[in-house]
Amino acid sequence: MAITGLCELGSRSSSGGPREEPKWQSIARYLSSELIQGSYKPGEILPSENHIAKTTGFARSTVRQAFAHLEKEGFIKRL
Amino acid sequence: MAITGLCELGSRSSSGGPREEPKWQSIARYLSSELIQGSYKPGEILPSENHIAKTTGFARSTVRQAFAHLEKEGFIKRL
């Protein structure tokens, strides 16, 4: 799976806004965006936390935060 | 509620990519992004179809498509 686009979406947190967006939020935003775009169909397995962590360079705990948020919002379900 | 940012998010569809992203997808992407960001808490009422339509200049039916998609994905629930 390509993670292209994450940097651009994540740029909200590096711009000089009044409040920095946390990294996990950038990841969550990116994944929800992919879901909307149809990159992942409903029912399909998402890339693993480990995979995203390795590919993006974020710590797995940060990626976990993103998944936890998406699950709380009802966007994804964990197995 | 400010709808600022929709145009920028929608700019994906005007870039010379291989396939233009439909407008309803831009709207859906924007709304899901707002949900992720916490602009709307779970249980909160989203801005109405009419409001988004008027504010953005899109036809209400286009906005409806976005809502329908978000509902199909389980991101939102309609009353």
Added chain:
Amino acid sequence: MAITGLCELGSRSSSGGPREEPKWQSIARYLSSELIQGSYKPGEILPSENHIAKTTGFARSTVRQAFAHLEKEGFIKRL
């Protein structure tokens, strides 16, 4: 393909019930009934949206609603 029968099935919406059944639901009901009856075998191509619209006099967007519903329920798949 004959669309005979749609009017009769649609008559549910013109009777003085408490809430009128929307047209798209009549179309969906008719098509699912045909699928059950075996008029269309699994894998077979259904009549086009345009064809049904012209034959029945409904707007294509109304016919689309019926197809969208049938797809959401998993009764049909779109190409």
Added chain:
Amino acid sequence: MAITGLCELGSRSSSGGPREEPKWQSIARYLSSELIQGSYKPGEILPSENHIAKTTGFARSTVRQAFAHLEKEGFIKRL
């Protein structure tokens, strides 16, 4: 659950048409019609074979045929 309507829908098989519709098909047609109408939401549990058999007076084996057909068509899933 009310089974009202089954008789009317099933009347296709008792009219003097060229080919009688089998009873299981009437049941299947009725259930699919209820699904379309939204009497049962996606994911909801349908009434049991036994319940339908007792309520309608059809043999359970006939009701089973209806369910088997609906499952083959992908309209329902059995647990």
Added chain:
DNA sequence: GTGGTCTAGACCACT
């Protein structure tokens, strides 16, 4: 106001 339904068009890429 709000969402659900419906119409009658239009343009477009291409299964």
Added chain:
DNA sequence: GTGGTCTAGACCACT
């Protein structure tokens, strides 16, 4: 031809 997208209206019941 076919479905996907989109518009700009309309009418209606009522969360």
